[in-house]
Amino acid sequence: MTEVVQNIAQPRVAQPHITVGNLNLWYGEKQALKNISMHIPKNSVTALIGPSGCGKSTFIRCLNRMNDLVKNCRIEGKVLIENKDIYGADVDVVELRKQVGMVFQKPNPFPMSIYDNVAYGPRIHGVNKKDINGVVEGALHSAALWDETSDRLKSPALSLSGGQQQRLCIARTLAVKPRIILFDEPTSALDPISTSRIEDLIMNLKKDYTIVIVTHNMQQAARISDYTGFFFMGELIEFGQTRQIFHSPKEKSTEDYITGRFG
Amino acid sequence: MFNRNYKEKTIESVLFSVSALTVVILLLICLFLFRDSLLLFKETSLLDFLTGKFWYPTSVNRQFGLLPLFFGSLIVTAGAILFAVPLGIASAIYISEIAHPKVADALKPFIEILAGIPSVVFGFFGLVILVPAVQNTFNLPTGQTALTGSIMLGIMALPTIITISEDAISSVPSTIKQGSLALGATRWQTIYKVIVPAALSGISAAVMLGMGRAIGETMTLMMVTGNTAVIPSFPGGILDPVRTMTATIALEMGEVPQGSAHFHALFAVGTVLFTITFLINLIADLIKNRYRFKVD
Amino acid sequence: MELSSKVYEKDHKSIRAQGGLSMGLNARTNERIAFTLLTLSAMTVAGFVVIILAYIIYNGYSVISIEFLTEMPRMRMTQGGIYPAIVGTVLLIIGSMGVALPMGVMAAIYLNEYAGETRTTWLIEMAINNLAGTPSVVFGLFGLALFVKYVGFGSSLLSACLTLSLLIIPVIIRSTQEALIAVPNEYRDSSLALGISKWQTIRHVVLPAAIPGIITGSILSIGRVAGETAPILLTGAAYFLPRLPDSIYSQFMALPYHLFVLATSGTNITQNRPIQYGTALVLLSIVLGLNIIAVLIRRHYRQKLQI
Structure with missing residues (x-):
């Protein structure tokens, strides 16, 4: 099994941006990820699918070391981003997370104004005061939220609709200028119209960013991703071009999973 | 990057030091209380102090016997608990199980206010209202009695008992409640056969903490109990003046020469008081933890 | 589960004993009696509050005047105002909060955001619980032994402030912890995911979100400082001092001790009654005013969060 996975998990890609090698993860005694290896290509959308509890969310949180925050979590193996092992001893996690942004399942803007939400990251990272306006506007443009919010940047972020809040969270991430963005089921709490706007946005963003998205919505994976990985019980069962995964797994x-026989 | 990590580490160490200071404070309290108490035992033996029946700190044949003060505290606290526990638990049940949510919300500020009234105001109120009332009702030479103290102390212990019992009662899972109702039990049957037993450890912790509050109260008792350091008889002593450990410390400390045996005797009383409340808190903690475990 | 089955057994027997469903009547009557008693209990408690407040307000309000609030006591405290006692209480509040607030908030941040489940953490939690349950008169003794005698600050404003701050540190720690726990973890995660360090996340996201809760807790502990008598009695409050404290090393008057003195010692206790009511009312207004402000702040922010 392991051999097969490793073979499939390395599709011939132009430029790998993230390389994962024999990644294992335990929560206490329980092993949640088993020997994951894969190349995630640059400037593309990679979707991770699988039934709930299969490890896909756990996996994506390894890529920006959010699992460090979980008690009793132990990780073995390598994750290389731009050929640097992010679990190496000399790595600064804070620096890493600037490079690898993350958008969460539930829209979670801070209880501040729209403007302050986006300006939050750049301000703390020491962007010049006079440049902040530009960064905020740029990020809101890129997140396709500028037209709806340009006249009320000072109103509270929590007054936005759910879909707008999620795009604000994307803008907030973009403002830090990461190179990779991780999406952890970003539309599972949204209505279909908001979902499709976010999907459009993600497809636009891949010009400039490498995108990894966890979703349990297979149609979504089929619509927006270039590569798809199928996780099952902590293992990466199959990884390849989305067309191939959906048409000739x-x-x-x-x-079985794609045709809806389980999950 | 090195700089930032260094800063983060420094901040964490500072925060840790400040929180560790609480342990240091507790140790210092023990140290300083014991230190000054021990000096008493140059003059009086520990046994004489703990079992002495007379507190005559300033007479020629001075005696430092704890018992009158200990029993003074005991009788007042017992009276307060007898009065406050049924009333407090009943109110907690009413607020969490029976009252309309709007009524419950309206009642809670009253309990917060009761908790916020300074003890010296309670004492003042007791002095001008309750003392004459007790005196007239029982036809006594003075209304400053253990009973008066118990009633005031009971009122003061109510907020602690009500808030913590209410927490315990509200955290009984509603599935248990529904299980009972679904069997055709009335709401009242459900409350006293299912909910109260399930919340019992939390309620016991509430009673312990209420007791801790009562035994440590000073000003109110100083103002309404008459401050006579005599071992109260039982049960008739409830209508006699008494003096508690706390009141003794506060009353006499102002007039003793620092470093005298009397001064050290007051510290010894303080040490006894501290030990008692320490044990009460410990027991309350243990009960509470067992209760959490059970609910999980 | 065990409990419900017990109920079931008992009720099952009683159903049979009373001939099936007709048991309803008796149980209903019991319920009505019990509920009436419970309701009466709660109303009695509320009644205590109303009576105490109404009595003090009714007797005290006519005494309150600008002169009463701004003048020194005169004629062995039988005339004049309570100005130095008000100033003393305000100074106590400023001094003890100045020490206790930063310390309490810092300790709470450590316990909530950094501490793991270690033995040391357990020890700290235990110490806080015990400090919270220690009687205030014991704090007074400790303040006397440490600050007044050992360190040598003497019977002074400084000693009293430090003693009171020890008394309220546990209160501030607990209320700050509660406020920090209420901040959703998503805020922390999403800030960390933006490459913001832990301390900056706490400073810029967690603390601002917890501020209303911290303020509420602090205001309640200010009420505590204003009302405590036993600790200041032992560490620096003056029986009578018709002037303001001129340094942190001088003694001072304070409202609660002043009320105690007026009501229990002196030669003109009965003649002094109006001044006693007035002092009690001023003290009560400060403490309850703070309580009401705390409740309003809490309500204001709760509504704001519900958008």
Whole structure:
């Protein structure tokens, strides 16, 4: 099994941006990720699918070391981003998270104004006061939120609709100028119209960013991603081009999942 | 990056030091109380102090016997608990199980206010209202009695008992409650056969903490109990003046020469008081933890 | 589960004993009696509050005047105002909060944001619980032994402030912890995910969100400082001092001790009654005013969060 996974998990990609090698993760005694290896290509959308509890969210949190915050969490293996092991001894986690942004499942803007939400990261990272306006406007433009909010930047972020809040969270992430953005089921709390706006946005963003998205919505993965990985019980069962995964899966369990026989 | 990590580490160490200071304070309290108490035992033996029946700190044959003060505290606290526990638990049940949520919300500020009234104001109120009332009702030479202290102390212990019992009662899972109701039990049957037993450890902790509050109260008692250091008889002593450990410290400390045996005797009383409340808190903590475990 | 089955057994027997469903009547009557008693209990408690407040306000309000609030006591405290006692209480509040607030908030931040489940943490938590339950007169003794005698600050404003601050540190720690726990973890995660360090996340996101709770807790402990008598009695409050304290090393008057003195010692206790009521009312107004402000702040922010 392991051998097969490793073979499939390395599609011939132009430029790998993230390389994962034999990644294992335990929560206390329980092993949540088993021997994951894969290349995630640059400037593309990589979707991770699988039934709930399969480890896909745990995995994505390894890529910006958010699992460091979990008690009793132990990790083995390598995660290389731009050929640097992010679990190496000399790595500054704070620096890493600037490079690898993350958008969460539930829209979670800070209880501040729209403007302050976006300006929060750049301000703390020491961007010049006079440049902040530009950064905020740029980020809101990129997140396709500028037109709706330019006239009320000072109103509280919590007054926005759910979909707008999620785009604000994306803008907030963009303002820090990461190179990779991780999306952890970003639309599962949103209505279909807001969802499709976010999907459009993600497809636009891949010009400039490498995107990894966890979703349990298979149609979403099929619509927006270039590559898809199928997780099951802590293992990466199959990884390849999205078209291939959805039309000619090599593994029986991938096919079962995609055709809705379980999950 | 090195700079920032250094800063983060420094901040964490500073925060840790400040919180560790609480342990240091507790140790210092023990140290200073014991230190000054021990000096008493040059003059009086520990046994004589703990079992002595007379507190005559300033007479020629001075005696430092704890018992009159200890029993003074005991009788007043017992009276307060007898009065406050049923009333407090009943109110907690009413607020969490029976009252309309709007009524419950309206009642809670009253309890917060009761908790906020300074003890010297309670004492003043007791002095001008309750003392004459007790005197007239029982036809006594003075209304400054253990009973008067118990009633005031009971009122003061109510907020502690009500708030903590209410927490315990509200945290009984509603599934248990529904299980009972679904069997055709009335709400009242459900309350006294299911909810109160399930919340019992929390309620016991509330009673312990209420007791801790009562035994440590000073000003109110100084103002309404008459401050006579005599071992109260039982049960008739409830209508006699008494003097508690706390009142003794506050009353006499102002007039003793520092470093005298009397001064050290007051510290010894303080040490006894501290030990008692320490044990009460410990027991309350243990009960509470067992209760959490049970609910999980 | 065990409990419900017990109920079931008992009720099952009683159903049979009373001939099936007709048991309803008796149980209903019991319930009505019990509920009436419980309601009466709660109303009695509320009644205590109303009576105490009404009595003090009714007797005290006519005494309150600008002169009463701004003049020194005169004629062995039988005339004049309570100005130095008010100033003393305000100074106590400023001094003890100045020490206790930063310390309490810092300790709470450590316990809530940094501490792991270690033995040291357990020890600190235990110490806080015990400090919170220690009687105020014991704090007074400790302040006397440490600050007045050992350190040598003497019977002074400084000694009293330090003693009171020890008394309220546990209160501030607990209320700050509660406020910090109420800040959703998502705020912390999303700030950390932006590459913001832990301390900066606490400073810029967690603390601002917890501020209303911290303020509420602090205001309640200010009420505590204003009302405590036993600790200041032992560490620096003056029986009578018709002037303001001129340094942190001087003695001072304070409202609660002043009320105690007026009501229990002196030669003109009965003649002094109006001044006693007035002092009690001023003290009560300060403490309850603070309580009301705390409640309003809490309510204001709760509504704001519900948007």
